[in-house]
Every structure is written in structure tokens, then in C-alpha cells.
Amino acid sequence: MGQENTGPKSRVKTAERTFELVEFLKDADGATLAEATEAVNLPKSSVHNYLKTLEHRGYVVETDGVYEVGLRFLDLGAFARTKVPLYPVAEPELETVAEETGELANLLVEQDGRGTFVYRKKGESAVKIDSYNGQQILLHTTAIGKAILANLPEDRVEAILDRHGLPAKTDRTITDREALYEELEEIRAEGFAYDHEERIRGLNCVATPVFHGDEVAGAISVTGPTSRMSEDRIEGELKQQLRNAKNVVELNLSHS
Known part of the structure; x- marks a missing residue:
């Protein structure tokens, strides 16, 4: 670490x-x-x-x-969230994603080298996990975090890894820099990131970055149990849901 x-x-x-x-x-x-x-x-x-x-x-x-x-901290956190431009435009779209997929839809932004879940919405079938709005994570451990990392300047990525390292959350977490860099390059090329039980065993995730102009503003994702997150479902339904949400969010963000 x-x-x-x-x-x-x-x-x-x-x-x-x-x-x-x-x-x-x-x-x-x-x-x-x-x-x-x-x-x-x-x-x-x-x-x-x-x-x-x-x-x-x-x-x-x-x-x-x-x-x-x-609960005094809730007042501070709720106020801080209002200062994130991505939050108000992404919230209704993630509600739609959660409702239509039945899974957990997420919005993450990066600050100080960590990811913060600004909004999480559970669909009807979403699994119950130890997660909440405001929870912080290490970016390399999740699809949604890697989607952001892949689109940050190279020197910023280096600084984040120098500070926080690559500790493992499960035996599937990427802990090697070269392996991470290779995956980040693939994410940039495809526009999607994946997490196969890398932060929580039994959960898979697919994510895509959200841009404001030329800069990555955050990322959105869908998380679900491995039994429901098949490759066919991810490549079809889920990626299309995220494409739709991303398109609307980026348009609204650019005109907000």
C-alpha cells in the first residue's frame, strides 16, 4: 500500500x-x-x-x-452535495435506471483522490449491501472508480496511486500498476469499465464516465449480484441504459 x-x-x-x-x-x-x-x-x-x-x-x-x-454531519453532507453540479442532473436519470433494471444505480465523483458516492438508488430487486450516500471508496477497486481514473490526466492518476496505493478489497482487486494502466487504456477505448467482484464478493458492476466539456465530471454505474449480471445482460440492456442516462446527463450538465 x-x-x-x-x-x-x-x-x-x-x-x-x-x-x-x-x-x-x-x-x-x-x-x-x-x-x-x-x-x-x-x-x-x-x-x-x-x-x-x-x-x-x-x-x-x-x-x-x-x-x-x-446527525449534524448529515446537514454538512447534504449541503456539500448541493455543490456538486452533476448531482441534480444525474439523480432523475439514475432513478430511471434503477427502476428499469431493478438493480442498484450509482453516481460517483472524485475528490482528494478518493471516490464518493453522491447518489445511490436501489431498484426493486437490488441486493442489500453495506453502502450509503456519501460512502468513500478507493477508485481502483470498482468499475465506477476505474471509469473516472481512466479519464483523469496521467499525472493525476500517478499522484492518486502514490498517495492511496493499490490495496486489495478482495482477491480479485487489481493490485499491480501495470495491470491497472492496461485496463484503464481499454476503458478509455471502449467507454465502459467493469468490476467482477473486485470490491465486494458476489457483486459485478458496469460503469461509464460522464463528461462536462473535455473533463470527466464523475461516473455512473449499475451494480448487481453475479447471478444476474451476465455478459449478455451487461452488453445489452445495462450498457444501453447507461448510454441513455449518460447522454441526457451530459446534455443537461452542459446547459445547466
Whole structure:
């Protein structure tokens, strides 16, 4: 795995610790004071002060000694999403894709070298997976992420891989740079990316990039269980659904 960029020297340790603590609470799905203290390696009294400050501001809630991320973050996330130009024009098209395919339709954008699911819509037959709007992923692990990577400038791709590396999520994840570069070249040529159980076992995905002018603005995809994501279905129904959605989204984006 590549080394994380340590960032500017002007980083404030208090802010770093605050977000480290919040991210731990999210990943742990809630924690006691003792568990949080052990996780962030700070004195118990300091962690208590951090938690109580966050609780006072509404970013953490405490129930029976367990601290969890609060809904105040939903306000920030929902506001941040309104700043993504792709979201309002892609949302109705992905609703149509989800309704007509019955599967999970997704919209991903890249920021800071990671992918963020700005919108996910479940069709009637969509499988239940641990996913949600706002979830972040490593771009190389999914079709939708690779669709974006394939259309970023080469130096930007290099910087992303240097920072985040190529860690495996399953035994099918691409972990070799040369193999990834070869696949990205194929994606650029075809206009579609594929994910065969590379992030979650049992799931396949097909994706296509969305452009605003000459720049990739994000990507859209359809995800479903391997039993329903046959090659014939992907090459026929699903790719056509994505082509239709992409065309409308790009037209609306260019005139928004």
C-alpha cells in the first residue's frame, strides 16, 4: 500500500485528533470512552473533553455510555452535495435506471483522490449491501472508480496511486500498476469499465464516465449480484441504459 501524504506542516494537531476520533466512531459504529481512548492513544480525560465538545455541537451523541456520530454531519453532507453540479442532473436519470433494471444505480465523483458516492438508488430487486450516500471508496477497486481514473490526466492518476496505493478489497482487486494502466487504456477505448467482484464478493458492476466539456465530471454505474449480471445482460440492456442516462446527463450538465 502506498504511503499517505503527510500534508502541510501547518496541520493543527487538535483538529487532526478531532477528525481521527470522529472517523473512529464511524468505523466502529459507536464506541465507549474506554474504546475511543485506546483507539486514538490519548489520555482518557482528553478524549472525554473531545467527545463532550463534539456532543455539545451536535456532531456526536451519547446513549448509555456509547458515543456515536450525530446527525449534524448529515446537514454538512447534504449541503456539500448541493455543490456538486452533476448531482441534480444525474439523480432523475439514475432513478430511471434503477427502476428499469431493478438493480442498484450509482453516481460517483472524485475528490482528494478518493471516490464518493453522491447518489445511490436501489431498484426493486437490488441486493442489500453495506453502502450509503456519501460512502468513500478507493477508485481502483470498482468499475465506477476505474471509469473516472481512466479519464483523469496521467499525472493525476500517478499522484492518486502514490498517495492511496493499490490495496486489495478482495482477491480479485487489481493490485499491480501495470495491470491497472492496461485496463484503464481499454476503458478509455471502449467507454465502459467493469468490476467482477473486485470490491465486494458476489457483486459485478458496469460503469461509464460522464463528461462536462473535455473533463470527466464523475461516473455512473449499475451494480448487481453475479447471478444476474451476465455478459449478455451487461452488453445489452445495462450498457444501453447507461448510454441513455449518460447522454441526457451530459446534455443537461452542459446547459445547466
